[in-house]
Amino acid sequence: MAFLMGPRQVGKTTLASSVVESSSSNFYFNWDRTDHRLLFIEGPEAIARQAGLMELRKDKPILIFDEIHKFNRWKLFLKGFFDSYEKLTKVIVTGSARLNIYKKIGDSLMGRYFYYRIHPLSVAEIISPQLIDGEIRLPKEIKTADWEALLEHGGFPEPFLQRSKEFSRRLQSTRKDQLLREDIREGTRIQELAQLEVLTELLRYQAAQAMDYQSLAKKVGVAVDTIRRWLEVLKSFYFCFSLQPWSKNISRSLIKEPKLYLWDWALIEDIGQRHENFIASHLLKAVHFWTDRGLGEYGLHYLRTKEKLEVDFLVTREGKPWFLVEVKSKAKALSPALYHFQEATQAAHAFQVAFDLPYVDRNCFEEKGPILVPAKTFLSQLV
Structure with missing residues (x-):
């Protein structure tokens, strides 16, 4: 998994969305959307089903989880999703503060992600x-x-x-x-x-x-x-x-x-x-x-x-x-x-x-x- 961390309105969602638009096989899920929120709450299987991860594909689809840090069980969700579907998909997680805090307390995801800090234009x-x-x-x-x-x-x-x-x-x-x-x-x-x-x-x-x-x-x-x-x-x-x-x-x-x-x-x-x-x-x-x-x-x-x-x-x-x-x-x-x-x-x-x-x-x-x-x-x- 790749974690994109940075302040609000710095371009994390735009960057992630450009990845989704590059292929019809990619999927974008945002916690702030009610229909997506219900899928997150239902669990990793619901997201996998919505993205069709069990279908045969030429390339691994990329899934973007945006604002998932607002979900109070987001750490358990990511761990469960990664452990179940690591070989079937690639995941980009975007967020701000709590992902940064998570870097300090996140031993449950140790070895499962790389983080990238997104900055303003230079x-x-x-x-x-x-x-x-x-x-x-x-x-x-x-x-x-x-x-x-x-x-x-x-x-x-x-x-x-x-x-x-x-x-x-x-x-x-x-x-x-x-x-x-x-x-x-x-x-x-x-x-x-x-x-x-x-x-x-x-x-x-x-x-x-x-x-x-x-x-x-x-x-x-x-x-x-x-x-x-x-x-x-x-x-x-x-x-x-x-x-x-x-x-x-x-x-x-x-x-x-x-x-x-x-x-x-x-x-x-x-x-x-x-x-x-x-x-x-x-x-x-x-x-x-x-x-x-x-x-x-x-x-x-x-x-x-x-x-x-x-x-x-x-x-x-x-x-x-x-x-x-x-x-x-x-x-x-x-x-x-x-x-x-x-x-x-x-x-x-x-x-x-x-x-x-x-x-x-x-x-x-x-x-x-x-x-x-x-x-x-x-x-x-x-x-």
Whole structure:
């Protein structure tokens, strides 16, 4: 089985539906449809019968189970279905938070699935959606209109394609209501939704900063432990994500304070914070994709010492530093921190990525020492 995990409206269902439409032998089942829900409740045999799995076929049909995580017995259903019909079909399961949580508690399905994390659109994907064999692409310039739309409206497909401020605001409002009043209310025991909504608004201004739990707790009017618990819920529902500091071989490094970013960078008003979140989202998409595809084990961190010497991002490969990234809205002299941390980590590359520099048709990963690179060039070489 393949699990497609990611936030609402990121394109999971569209991706799965395109698989169904590729052949009349494939089938799509959605928990939100009453007739499909009755089949799920009846059990694996009912789904198999509806899909005609006992009929002789040239190729295995592909079955898509959408929103099945809303079924309170979905884990038992999947295990039973897989064990009974593994040789007769292939299965794609789509979902958001609970599939992510399930990764931590799902030993009953261990060995029965691969998971793939679906992210918003990125620079490289917009330029060329075709896959490559390795990790790093050759650079290619993105159209100016696409670049500006991606920065302003975010990478969720609908607002990116519509390119309307009014549409983007309406969709952001709808997504927030669905998150709070459907996903979280139905999927957790949190009752204080009004205070949780205040927290989501505060996080729009907290993005790209180290977490200050005490300050957030005071502003929201709850205990620090409650803030920590709510943030984990928001992360599990793909509202935000956090990065941990890298401390190996770093003298006097911070070891506990995470930095927080939003999945939808269009929610962030401050341009500097939005730029950093934009890069963070692209890097997270890259490390997730490389890992999920089986190219290796990749990680994303930041670097900071107690003396406040900092570099925004460190990408690791097989547990070892690979490249450093410092983000600047405007081109400036290279940060001394890049030199310091490249020497300390022995990372192969150190980039200072600037948003105001024009595209340069040059592979920046050919450079070893700290170097100033255009954001358009750097991001075009990722995923």
